[in-house]
Amino acid sequence: AQSVTQPDIHITVSEGASLELRCNYSYGATPYLFWYVQSPGQGLQLLLKYFSGDTLVQGIKGFEAEFKRSQSSFNLRKPSVHWSDAAEYFCAVGEGGSQGNLIFGKGTKLSVKP
């Protein structure tokens, strides 16, 4: 069965420091991969997606992620974190074709120190 693992439940970084959030997936075929962000009490906002092609994808708010098939990973990165980036981040894998369901990791909560 497909699964997504986010090993870090909570990460604290200083404002201006770099960030990497880890995501590992288990999926038989080439996956459709996503990172979403959720602020408290809000829905999910799509940060970026990987469908195929270039394994380094750029997203909104200065985020990027790299797909590494050999490691079954899709880690999210940002070179310099801003206080407004504090939120919960979810990695998800989507099945292909007509299947619309996403399988989510448990999320990583990001805190930013001033």
Next chain:
Amino acid sequence: KAGVTQTPRYLIKTRGQQVTLSCSPISGHRSVSWYQQTPGQGLQFLFEYFSETQRNKGNFPGRFSGRQFSNSRSEMNVSTLELGDSALYLCASRAGGGGSYNEQFFGPGTRLTVL
């Protein structure tokens, strides 16, 4: 384009009651999916509707049901509410159809509290 809208945003019910949540997708999107988010189980897929037909279903009891209308708006219903149904219910829409995969866009959610 307006985003995905969900009504109501907050709801308080008591055990045994039933509840109906509503979702309006992004204009032109034909697929609507529903997810339940709880602190313990995280985000779990409930079902997806496309062109008024349920296309995919998650592992939830039959008390959870949904439907989609011809204008792509969707409702989900939970009957005989239990305390464990307290959650944030998220709706997501995507273009759907065709042979290509499309990303999902989420609404703000409906916070359901069961007392």
